[in-house]
Amino acid sequence: MTSQELKQCHDRIKPYIHRTAVLTSSLLNEISGADLFFKCENFQRMGAFKMRGAANGISQLTALQKEKGVVTHSSGNFAQALSLAAKSLGVKAYIVMPSNAPQVKKDAVKGYGGQIIECPPTLQDREETATKIQNERGATFIHPSDDLDVIIGQGTAALELLEDHPDLDYIFTPVGGGGLIAGTALAAHYYGNNCKVIGGEPFEVDDAYRSLLSGKIETNTTTDTIADGLKTQLGVINFPIIQKHVxxxxxxxxxxxxxxxxxxxxxxxxxxxPSCAVPFAALLKEKEKFKHKKMGIILSGGNVDLGNLPF
Amino acid sequence: MTSQELKQCHDRIKPYIHRTAVLTSSLLNEISGADLFFKCENFQRMGAFKMRGAANGISQLTALQKEKGVVTHSSGNFAQALSLAAKSLGVKAYIVMPSNAPQVKKDAVKGYGGQIIECPPTLQDREETATKIQNERGATFIHPSDDLDVIIGQGTAALELLEDHPDLDYIFTPVGGGGLIAGTALAAHYYGNNCKVIGGEPFEVDDAYRSLLSGKIETNTTTDTIADGLKTQLGVINFPIIQKHVxxxxxxxxxxxxxxxxxxxxxxxxxxxPSCAVPFAALLKEKEKFKHKKMGIILSGGNVDLGNLPF
Structure with a gap:
C-alpha cells in the first residue's frame, strides 16, 4: 500500500462515515500521567470503526459485483457494519450468522437491512455457508479483518486522528482479528511523526502477542474474555503488516x-x-513507560447489551 | 435581569466551565420526527450543568465573603458543583449532607475538596445545620436552585446552545428545583428567535406542573421517582420567572x-x-406537536451509579 491509497480510501468512504470526535479528559490525563486523545469510534455509524472497512470493501467492487451483493460471516460489529455500508451503497448484504447468535444482534443486522443466513455454530459451517452464498448468488465475500481494503478502511480512523493531532507519540488500539491495528499501523507509518502503534490484548485471547513472539500466526486456546469482539484470529494479510509496523x-x-x-x-x-476498553487498560497497566507522552487511543466501539453489564 | 447580565455571567464563569458539545443523532431525529440538538452538560465539569450556577454564585461574592467560604445543603450534583467551583476559585466549601447520603456521593464531594458536615436526614435539620455554619464561620449560603446568580449561571448552557443554533423553535429542560429551567427561559427570552421553553417533569414529582396551574408554589406529596435529581421544590425566586417565560x-x-x-x-x-432523560421522554411523548421543529434539549447531567442501573 502507498500513502496515497489511504487518503484516496478516506475520500472514497467519507460520504458513508462520520468523522468522529476526539475527546480529552483532564481527569484521565491525571490518572495516566500522559496526554490522552480518544478517537471516538463508538460514535461512528452503527457504533464501531468497522463501518470504515466495510464501506471501503464495498466501494472497491465493480458495478457487476455490486449488483450481486456481498457476503460475510460475523455475529459481531462487522455484520452490522457490512449491512449498513451495503444499504448506504445500494448493495445487498448476506450475513452468515450462527443460529445461537443473540436475538439483539440478529435484530440489529435486520434493522440495517442485512439478510441473515443462519448456520450451525462452528467455524467450518460458517465458512461453508458463506461459500455456498458466493457460489449460488454470485455475492462477493468480504472478510471482517483479513482483507486489504478492509484494513485500509479501518486505518482512516488513525488518519483522521493524526490529521487532528499530528504529533502523537503513540496510538493504542485493541487487537482482535487484526484489521484495525494493521490499518492504524499503516496510517501511523505514512502520516505519523515517528508515531508508534501498540496493541492491547486480553491474556485470554493473546494470539497476537504470541504470534509476534513466534513469528507465525498462533491460535487461541482459551477465549473466556469479556472482550467478545477480540476473540477472532489474526489473518495472513494483516499479520505481516502487524509484524512490520506494530x-x-x-x-x-x-x-x-x-x-x-x-x-x-x-x-x-x-x-x-468491553473490547474497546482493552487498549486503555493496557496503557494504564504500563503507564510509567508513557509518562508525559501524547497518546492516541482508538475507542473502537460502543455496542453493549445494557441488560448485561459487568459493573 | 437584563440580557447583558447573562453575557457578563458567561464571560465571568468561562475559566471554570467547559463549553460543552452539541450532539445530533439521525436515528433519534427519525424516531422523534424533529431535528434534535442535544446540549451535553453530562460532559460538563463534575458531570452536570450545576457547575455553571455554582461558579457564578461564588464569582459574585466579595473578597471578604470569598475568604469566609460558602455553604450549601445538597446530597446531589450541586454539592459536587459547589465543591469543585469553590476549589477552582480558591474558596472553602462547606457541604451539609444528610448522614444517610450514599458513600459514593460523600466521596465525590470530598474528591472535589468540599468539607462535609453531616446532619440528620430531614429538611429542617439540613437548614438548621447550614444556618449554624453561616453563623459560626461567616460562610455565605448558596442555594442550589433558588438564587438569581445560580439561575443566571445555569442559563449559560442555553446561551451557548443558542449561539451555536440561533433558530431553535424550542428548548426542553428537566424541572427539579427550577434553577435550570428558569435560567434557560431567560436565555431563550433574551437570545432566542421566538424560542419557547418547555419543561419535562415526572408525574411522581409534578410540583412545577401543578404550580403553574394553580399560580402558587405547590409541594410534592410523592417523590418515588427514578429521577432523583428532580425531587426538589420550586422556589420563590425562580417560580415567577418560570411563570412568565416557560x-x-x-x-x-x-x-x-x-x-x-x-x-x-x-x-x-x-x-x-435518569433526571436528564426526562425532557427527552416528554418530547417523545408529545412528538406529534413538534414534528419538523428544531428542538434543543439540555442534557443536564451524567452522574449515575453504575452498580444500580434501571436496565
Missing amino acids: SEIIRVEEQEIIDAMGLIWERMKIIIE | SEIIRVEEQEIIDAMGLIWERMKIIIE
Whole structure:
C-alpha cells in the first residue's frame, strides 16, 4: 500500500462515515500521567470503526459485483457494519450468522437491512455457508479483518486522528482479528511523526502477542474474555503488516478491562464496549513507560447489551 | 435581569466551565420526527450543568465573603458543583449532607475538596445545620436552585446552545428545583428567535406542573421517582420567572423516563442520568406537536451509579 491509497480510501468512504470526535479528559490525563486523545469510534455509524472497512470493501467492487451483493460471516460489529455500508451503497448484504447468535444482534443486522443466513455454530459451517452464498448468488465475500481494503478502511480512523493531532507519540488500539491495528499501523507509518502503534490484548485471547513472539500466526486456546469482539484470529494479510509496523502488544487481565471500561464510563460519560476498553487498560497497566507522552487511543466501539453489564 | 447580565455571567464563569458539545443523532431525529440538538452538560465539569450556577454564585461574592467560604445543603450534583467551583476559585466549601447520603456521593464531594458536615436526614435539620455554619464561620449560603446568580449561571448552557443554533423553535429542560429551567427561559427570552421553553417533569414529582396551574408554589406529596435529581421544590425566586417565560410542563411516567434514557445510551453512546432523560421522554411523548421543529434539549447531567442501573 502507498500513502496515497489511504487518503484516496478516506475520500472514497467519507460520504458513508462520520468523522468522529476526539475527546480529552483532564481527569484521565491525571490518572495516566500522559496526554490522552480518544478517537471516538463508538460514535461512528452503527457504533464501531468497522463501518470504515466495510464501506471501503464495498466501494472497491465493480458495478457487476455490486449488483450481486456481498457476503460475510460475523455475529459481531462487522455484520452490522457490512449491512449498513451495503444499504448506504445500494448493495445487498448476506450475513452468515450462527443460529445461537443473540436475538439483539440478529435484530440489529435486520434493522440495517442485512439478510441473515443462519448456520450451525462452528467455524467450518460458517465458512461453508458463506461459500455456498458466493457460489449460488454470485455475492462477493468480504472478510471482517483479513482483507486489504478492509484494513485500509479501518486505518482512516488513525488518519483522521493524526490529521487532528499530528504529533502523537503513540496510538493504542485493541487487537482482535487484526484489521484495525494493521490499518492504524499503516496510517501511523505514512502520516505519523515517528508515531508508534501498540496493541492491547486480553491474556485470554493473546494470539497476537504470541504470534509476534513466534513469528507465525498462533491460535487461541482459551477465549473466556469479556472482550467478545477480540476473540477472532489474526489473518495472513494483516499479520505481516502487524509484524512490520506494530511496536508491541500489551496483555491485560479481565478485571483490568472492566476497571478501564468503568473509568471511561464514569469519567468521560461515554459508552464503550468491553473490547474497546482493552487498549486503555493496557496503557494504564504500563503507564510509567508513557509518562508525559501524547497518546492516541482508538475507542473502537460502543455496542453493549445494557441488560448485561459487568459493573 | 437584563440580557447583558447573562453575557457578563458567561464571560465571568468561562475559566471554570467547559463549553460543552452539541450532539445530533439521525436515528433519534427519525424516531422523534424533529431535528434534535442535544446540549451535553453530562460532559460538563463534575458531570452536570450545576457547575455553571455554582461558579457564578461564588464569582459574585466579595473578597471578604470569598475568604469566609460558602455553604450549601445538597446530597446531589450541586454539592459536587459547589465543591469543585469553590476549589477552582480558591474558596472553602462547606457541604451539609444528610448522614444517610450514599458513600459514593460523600466521596465525590470530598474528591472535589468540599468539607462535609453531616446532619440528620430531614429538611429542617439540613437548614438548621447550614444556618449554624453561616453563623459560626461567616460562610455565605448558596442555594442550589433558588438564587438569581445560580439561575443566571445555569442559563449559560442555553446561551451557548443558542449561539451555536440561533433558530431553535424550542428548548426542553428537566424541572427539579427550577434553577435550570428558569435560567434557560431567560436565555431563550433574551437570545432566542421566538424560542419557547418547555419543561419535562415526572408525574411522581409534578410540583412545577401543578404550580403553574394553580399560580402558587405547590409541594410534592410523592417523590418515588427514578429521577432523583428532580425531587426538589420550586422556589420563590425562580417560580415567577418560570411563570412568565416557560410555555408548558409535560409530565412523564417512570417507564417513559427509563425508555428515553435507554434510547440515548444505546443510540448516542453517551451516559446520562435518569433526571436528564426526562425532557427527552416528554418530547417523545408529545412528538406529534413538534414534528419538523428544531428542538434543543439540555442534557443536564451524567452522574449515575453504575452498580444500580434501571436496565
